[in-house]
Amino acid sequence: MxxxxxxxxxxxxxxxxxxxxxxxxxxxxxxxxxxxxxxxxxxxxxxxxxxxxxxxxxxxxxxxxxxxxxxxxxxxxxxxxxxxxxKCRLSLISKNNFFAIKNWYLSNKKKIYTKYTNISKKYLSKNSIIKKMNGSVEAAILLGLSDYIIDIVQTGETISENNLFELENIMDIxxxxxxxxxxxxxxxxx
Structure with missing residues (x-):
């Protein structure tokens, strides 16, 4: 087998x-x-x-x-x-600043990069723009392509070291x- x-x-x-x-x-x-x-x-x-x-x-x-x-x-x-x-989690992640965090809750149109487009479509509003990206999804935020990503978090070390913020846990993995x-x-x- x-x-x-x-x-x-x-x-x-x-x-x-x-x-x-x-x-x-x-x-x-x-x-x-x-x-x-x-x-x-x-x-x-x-x-x-x-x-x-x-x-x-x-x-x-x-x-x-x-x-x-x-x-x-x-x-x-x-x-x-x-x-x-x-165990780890699939999370919504943003820049670690007040504007990005506040904007998530106030803005209807959001641009998100993720490997998980199908899960993201179920989770996000129809106004969100979801872009497919494999690998280092954090780069989308670091290069200014997006203010948000959806990615897997296990320890949170990558998020912390790149000055990012975990807004919401979407699902446990x-x-x-x-x-x-x-x-x-x-x-x-x-």
Missing amino acids: IIGIPKGRILNSFIEFFKKKKIFIKGLNTRKLLLNTNLKKIRILLIKSEDSLMLMKKKLNYCVIGKDIKEEIFDNNYSFKKVNAF YPLLLYKKYNKILENIF
């Missing part, structure tokens, strides 16, 4: 999560994408979160994604189980085991 896991925050958390379950991933310090574990029946495929839906449709039976990706791209053809490996409805869940692991 192959479990797709995105690189980055989710993989780092799952390395520790699996260690507690006595599952050890081999080959993490290589450029391999398909990794073995100490259990012959479990292999790990390192993926990008954005590719998880396509890989699930084509070949994977299990995948770990964040709740943000589920809300952004997945339909109801899959089942999800919450995994207690880490945590990992989910995604599986096809006909698959039996891996209860003994998750």
